Amino acid sequence: MTSTFSFLLRAPGEPGHRVWAISDIHTDIKQNRDWLYALSNTTYQRDTLILAGDVSDRLETLYDTLTHLRSLFAAVCYVPGNHELWIRRREYPHSIAKFWQIRYLCDSLGIHTQPLKLSTASGNSVWIVPLFSWYMQPDEGAGSLFMEKPGEDSTLSMWSDNHFTSWPPMATVPTVADYFLKLNDCHVRCHYDAPVISFSHFVPRSELIYSTPAERQGRVLTDPYPQFNFSRVAGCTGIDTQIRQLGAIIHIYGHQHRNRNRVIDGVRYVSHCLGYPRERQYSSGAQAVKSPRLIYDLSEAKE
Secondary structure (H helix, E strand, O other), rough: OOOOOOEEEEOOOOOOOEEEEEEEOOOOHHHHHHHHHOOOOOOOOOHHHHHHHOOOHHHHHHHHHHHHHHHHOOEEOOOOHHHHHHOOOOOOOOHHHHHHHHHHHHHHHOEEEOEEEEOOOOEEEEEEOOOOOOOOOOOOOOOOOOOOOOOOOOOOOOOOHHHHHHOOOOOOOOOOHHHHHHHHHHHHHOHHHHEEEOOOEEEEEEEHOHHHHHHHHHHHHOOOOOOOOOHHHHHEEEHHHHHHHOOOOOOOOOOOOOEEEEEEOOOEEEEEEEEOOHHHOOOOHOOOOOOOOOEEEEOOOOO
């Protein structure tokens, strides 16, 4: 790796560095903001947080949230979700312009949106690699995660992105998803000298959209929006292609507000979403989100 990337090196004698993950914290909602400010201000001081998108479409809320998380954690790694790229007040010409403004904001706050290497004094290391992403709809190419759903509204009339995002002409790539995947090319092509944990906001594989019998056990599942087909806007296969090119051992993602922890073809896929208060009312056991999830501990890692 080149020296332009950020490093977080531990002082001799310090304990191993832990990596936590969370997504979809939506801190423009009061209950979620209360959750944020109830997090311990001592537990994570030597640790790293992966924040896999969907904080707020309001930059002032994003600023406050990232600033607070940066005070709790030694490092925060972040990618924007779809909510961040909404333009409800028409303050940007399009969502790509807002994306780059968010990148600038992150740089000013010391929030990592580029690969970050964590190392311990004993020599254990891990790379955290963000993957920018968007979803590919079924009419945009074979990379879509689309699966047919009976009775669906193919116009996605209820989908807020259709009303609040705006895109400039894509001169060099065919889709918005391809634009963001292309931004990852330089990181994907690099050689990493330690295990890699990657993360994106959007879903990298279609099977992750659907729960397994074990995940459904003891839960009564209902479809609150029978006309809405999430697979149309879930993610794209290009994300998983880049995960595999990186050789990642763990991939963190969000977007669906469904928690997952599965190993598929040697990669562990973890989704740990705070989501909306109404969703948490029906969560229990492994589905209950009370804090970020511990996903990696360098003190226990074996090189």
